[in-house]
Amino acid sequence: MNAPSQPEKKTFWQAAREFLYGLFGMEFAEHALEMRASLESLFMLGTVGDMIGVPVLPPYYSLRLLPYVIPHIATWKRRVLREREFSDEHDYHLEGL
Amino acid sequence: MNTLWIVVLAVVVIYLAYNFYAKQIDKNVIQSDAKKATPAKMYMDGVDFMPTSRNVLYGYHFKSIAAAGPIVGPITAANIWGWAPALAWLLIGVSFIGWVSDYSAIMVAVRNDGNSLSAVSHKLISPRTRPILFTFIFFYLMLVAGAFMGIMSALLAARADVPLGIIMLGVMGFLAGQMLYKWKMDLILVTAIVVVVTLAAMMLGPFRAVNAEGKLDLTQGPVSSAVIAFNNAINKISGDQAVMVVTDPTNADPRIPAPGADGKRPSTAVYNADTGEIKTMPSYLFWALFLLVFSYLAATLPIWRFAQPVNYIGFWVTLLTIGLSALGAVLAPFIKPAIGAFALEPLKTWGFAYEATKAWQPLWPMLFVTIACGSISGWHALIGSIGTARQLEYETDGLPVGGGAMFTENTLALLALVAVSIVGTGGGAGRFAAGVGNLLSVLFGDKFLVFGTALGFGAFMVIVLTVTQLVFRVMRVTLSEWAGDVFPALKNMHVSTVVSMFLTILLVLTGTWVYLWQLFGAANQLMAALSLLIVTVWLREQKKNPSFALWPTLFMYITTLAATLVTARNLYVTIVPRGGSAAAGAWAMIIIAVLLFVTALIIGWDGYKAYQRYGKGAQAKRAPAAADD
Numbered sequence: 001m002n003a004p005s006q007p008e009k010k011t012f013w014q015a016a017r018e019f020l021y022g023l024f025g026m027e028f029a030e031h032a033l034e035m036r037a038s039l040e041s042l043f044m045l046g047t048v049g050d051m052i053g054v055p056v057l058p059p060y061y062s063l064r065l066l067p068y069v070i071p072h073i074a075t076w077k078r079r080v081l082r083e084r085e086f087s088d089e090h091d092y093h094l095e096g097l
Numbered sequence: 098m099n100t101l102w103i104v105v106l107a108v109v110v111i112y113l114a115y116n117f118y119a120k121q122i123d124k125n126v127i128q129s130d131a132k133k134a135t136p137a138k139m140y141m142d143g144v145d146f147m148p149t150s151r152n153v154l155y156g157y158h159f160k161s162i163a164a165a166g167p168i169v170g171p172i173t174a175a176n177i178w179g180w181a182p183a184l185a186w187l188l189i190g191v192s193f194i195g196w197v198s199d200y201s202a203i204m205v206a207v208r209n210d211g212n213s214l215s216a217v218s219h220k221l222i223s224p225r226t227r228p229i230l231f232t233f234i235f236f237y238l239m240l241v242a243g244a245f246m247g248i249m250s251a252l253l254a255a256r257a258d259v260p261l262g263i264i265m266l267g268v269m270g271f272l273a274g275q276m277l278y279k280w281k282m283d284l285i286l287v288t289a290i291v292v293v294v295t296l297a298a299m300m301l302g303p304f305r306a307v308n309a310e311g312k313l314d315l316t317q318g319p320v321s322s323a324v325i326a327f328n329n330a331i332n333k334i335s336g337d338q339a340v341m342v343v344t345d346p347t348n349a350d351p352r353i354p355a356p357g358a359d360g361k362r363p364s365t366a367v368y369n370a371d372t373g374e375i376k377t378m379p380s381y382l383f384w385a386l387f388l389l390v391f392s393y394l395a396a397t398l399p400i401w402r403f404a405q406p407v408n409y410i411g412f413w414v415t416l417l418t419i420g421l422s423a424l425g426a427v428l429a430p431f432i433k434p435a436i437g438a439f440a441l442e443p444l445k446t447w448g449f450a451y452e453a454t455k456a457w458q459p460l461w462p463m464l465f466v467t468i469a470c471g472s473i474s475g476w477h478a479l480i481g482s483i484g485t486a487r488q489l490e491y492e493t494d495g496l497p498v499g500g501g502a503m504f505t506e507n508t509l510a511l512l513a514l515v516a517v518s519i520v521g522t523g524g525g526a527g528r529f530a531a532g533v534g535n536l537l538s539v540l541f542g543d544k545f546l547v548f549g550t551a552l553g554f555g556a557f558m559v560i561v562l563t564v565t566q567l568v569f570r571v572m573r574v575t576l577s578e579w580a581g582d583v584f585p586a587l588k589n590m591h592v593s594t595v596v597s598m599f600l601t602i603l604l605v606l607t608g609t610w611v612y613l614w615q616l617f618g619a620a621n622q623l624m625a626a627l628s629l630l631i632v633t634v635w636l637r638e639q640k641k642n643p644s645f646a647l648w649p650t651l652f653m654y655i656t657t658l659a660a661t662l663v664t665a666r667n668l669y670v671t672i673v674p675r676g677g678s679a680a681a682g683a684w685a686m687i688i689i690a691v692l693l694f695v696t697a698l699i700i701g702w703d704g705y706k707a708y709q710r711y712g713k714g715a716q717a718k719r720a721p722a723a724a725d726d
Binding site for chain 1: 131132140141142143144145146150151152153154155156157158159160216277284288400401405409412413490491493494
């Protein structure tokens with residue numbers, strides 16, 4: 001990833017627009033992302049679950065699907081192998097208390 | 098004192114604290130470095146770990162932490178001690194403790210691979226800290242749900258102009274979820290529809306309920322009179338007799354009216370001024386049941402279906418009400434000086450006078466748990482470490498996001514204090530609503546006063562209700578996590594929700610409101626002390642100067658432990674001797690207080706040992722979470 005090593009300077013209006021997005025829109029985007037990610041995690045588990053020790057599909061089919069899932073494997077493994085607490089799930093986010 | 102002085106004072110104090118203290122700590126002690134990779138960059142998974150602009154995160158973090166706490170706390174404290182101590186604690190607390198807690202919790206998580214505070218405490222302090230923290234969470238949730246359910250049920254039963262807005266909030270919540278996620282409608286259009294309808298319903302409450310003298314008469318309006326008739330019909334079930342009778346020696350129960358001009362409290366349909374008895378009528382139980390059903394839907398339906406849209410609408414209602422009130426507060430001294438002037442006494446009492454048989458509310462330590470959020474809140478630290486820390490793009494964003502959001506929340510608490518201080522009479526929520534009505538009338542004219550007051554009640558209810566529904570959601574998950582293995586039925590979300598609600602309603606019916614609130618505040622502040630303790634131990638382990646976190650830790654820890662004991666003593670002295678259901682509720686709260694006290698002592702002792710250990714050069718063990726990477 002080629003992210004800049006220093007924070008970008010932004011105009012007041014850019015900053016205000018981002019702030020309003022964080023205030024009003026981000027929770028919906030986050031939730032949509034999490035719902036999609038949980039479905040994709042399930043798909044990955046079904047297809048290449050043997051990579052994390054859960055062999056669901058016979059390796060023959062896994063290998064045939066491998067080229068399609070390669071771009072997602074690294075992030076998927078990071079996501080599913082991380083130790084979690086119940087508060088990590090969006091449904092149980094403790095916001096607004 | 099007038100509203101403008103509060104605005105000036107807040108601007109000056111926050112500017113000085115942020116620029117001359119917070120920035121120095123960020124630069125010289127934490128030494129945040131934009132070139133260091135954050136967990137969001139190192140472990141990016143596109144969902145939890147995701148580099149996000151600091152402006153976006155600032156808005157998101159603020160929305161996550163700003164809720165009922167900064168509104169209810171200052172109102173309650175101003176009514177007990179006067180506005181001056183509340184103002185002092187809000188400004189001093191946020192300057193030296195509040196931002197420290199929020200900011201440093203985020204930075205500790207950032208420097209520990211994005212692990213939550215409980216995982217960091219497992220690694221730095223001791224393994225048993227983690228389950229103890231979760232014990233805290235459960236009782237914290239129960240207390241906050243109990244305190245909020247009590248105040249909301251009383252408001253819905255007593256104010257006939259409030260229920261329509263709240264019913265419409267639920268209906269619009271369902272509609273918004275459907276429109277956004279199923280019909281895929283534009284967010285701005287959906288917002289415009291549901292927020293306008295909800296606001297209109299809230300202001301319809303007192304519609305045509307103003308009598309010939311220009312005063313509010315809720316028996317006249319079509320909406321409010323219908324609600325009154327409905328309440329009366331429900332009360333007929335028991336022949337207009339109380340289902341149970343309780344007393345509140347603190348006089349803070351929302352059903353007790355405020356004293357009149359002669360200093361005496363008048364009797365009402367549910368309150369006997371001579372005996373101090375408060376009647377729990379069937380209508381009160383009905384509205385409590387309504388709130389439970391509302392919260393049940395929020396706790397068990399998918400979050401997008403109900404809880405999230407309700408919170409979204411609630412946030413808009415609150416933002417508009419509070420934002421316009423803030424504008425009114427700034428303009429009041431110029432347009433209507435009479436409204437801008439404070440009517441509440443600056444100092445009602447220090448509270449140190451001790452009488453063996455009466456409730457004791459000494460300024461120290463009780464003020465510091467009565468106002469939690471707004472000055473400092475332990476909950477913010479948990480949220481910051483779980484969510485925000487995993488999305489920080491640059492380490493240098495930690496201060497503007499964590500510290501900045503805390504300072505912004507402080508202004509919300511100050512506004513609540515202003516609203517309650519400009520009105521001379523009324524109970525807590527009533528005084529807040531009347532204050533909002535007055536501030537809005539500065540902008541929209543005197544005829545708007547009754548609608549502004551209705552909006553004040555509506556906003557207050559919305560703030561509290563949106564918190565309560567989420568509390569039940571988290572409670573049922575916590576209960577399943579803990580007791581699900583022993584009692585498999587609790588793994589069923591409907592069973593765990595009902596059990597959580599049952600325990601809470603017992604507290605509502607038998608508990609004493611102000612003690613519930615103060616115990617909740619104590620649990621919250623204890624959590625703040627523990628998060629600051631984790632930060633202090635981490636700073637020690639990193640060989641950095643821990644002073645900026647150590648002193649706040651000690652202050653919050655000692656203060657909160659003392660407040661827990663005082664609350665337990667108040668319950669024992671003022672409620673237990675009365676016997677009956679109130680005594681059972683008091684004993685339950687005393688047990689919770691003792692539990693909080695003992696668990697805090699255990700964590701404090703473990704923290705002290707860890708602090709000593711790292712002072713001698715020990716290295717932190719790797720937590721299982723980190724070792725598994």
